Amino acid sequence: RKEVEQDPGPFNVPEGATVAFNCTYSNSASQSFFWYRQDCRKEPKLLMSVYSSGNEDGRFTAQLNRASQYISLLIRDSKLSDSATYLCVVSFGSARQLTFGSGTQLTVLP
Amino acid sequence: EAGVTQFPSHSVIEKGQTVTLRCDPISGHDNLYWYRRVMGKEIKFLLHFVKESKQDESGMPNNRFLAERTGGTYSTLKVQPAELEDSGVYFCASTGTSLSHEQFFGPGTRLTVL
Numbered sequence: 520r521k522e523v524e525q526d527p528g529p530f531n532v533p534e535g536a537t538v539a540f541n542c543t544y545s546n547s548a549s550q551s552f553f554w555y556r557q558d559c560r561k562e563p564k565l566l567m568s569v570y571s572s573g574n575e576d577g578r579f580t581a582q583l584n585r586a587s588q589y590i591s592l593l594i595r596d597s598k599l600s601d602s603a604t605y606l607c608v609v610s611f612g613s614a615r616q617l618t619f620g621s622g623t624q625l626t627v628l629p
Numbered sequence: 630e631a632g633v634t635q636f637p638s639h640s641v642i643e644k645g646q647t648v649t650l651r652c653d654p655i656s657g658h659d660n661l662y663w664y665r666r667v668m669g670k671e672i673k674f675l676l677h678f679v680k681e682s683k684q685d686e687s688g689m690p691n692n693r694f695l696a697e698r699t700g701g702t703y704s705t706l707k708v709q710p711a712e713l714e715d716s717g718v719y720f721c722a723s724t725g726t727s728l729s730h731e732q733f734f735g736p737g738t739r740l741t742v743l
Contacts, residue, residue: 606672617672618674619673
């Protein structure tokens with residue numbers, strides 16, 4: 520079983536749509552949770568951290584459910600520029616090494 | 630502020646040859662990480678330096694891989710001898726000593742072993 524599992528995708532949505540990504544993690548000792556964005560043939564970049572209380576950044580909302588070991592990302596009013604691969608990432612301990620999911624590819628269509 | 634840089638951006642070598650990848654972290658960042666993504670798989674952790682010390686090298690695949698960070702600044706990752714399965718994209722990331730966990734990634738080195 521993978522440590523971080525994501526929706527396989529790909530997701531193809533029209534501009535303006537709302538899209539949700541889900542992710543589960545297996546290590547209950549995980550302490551930090553993130554969504555990273557990776558454009559084609561580029562490096563991953565932090566999109567947002569995820570907290571138990573939930574957090575929102577503009578059109579993006581992330582939620583964490585520690586009891587279910589479940590993380591979600593909601594993108595509202597999708598833009599063409601949102602097209603990318605979204606990586607669910609967790610870390611634990613002082614080493615802070617990151618454990619990545621395999622990513623979900625999103626294409627926003629005009 | 631300059632970001633994380635990696636060199637080379639691409640490398641094509643033959644099986645059995647040696648390749649050395651370089652990473653220059655953001656200035657002042659004590660923590661430096663190496664990750665790798667092989668075709669069709671997720672990005673995986675290789676090792677972690679704190680300054681010049683190896684904090685965790687549990688992700689290194691085998692003893693053909695050697696990482697160094699002399700002086701605690703830039704780091705090198707040497708693969709010797711390279712095998713076909715070593716092909717992939719090697720990312721370096723760095724972060725400072727603050728409580729923020731954001732790791733800043735370099736653009737990666739795309740390694741192809743023929």
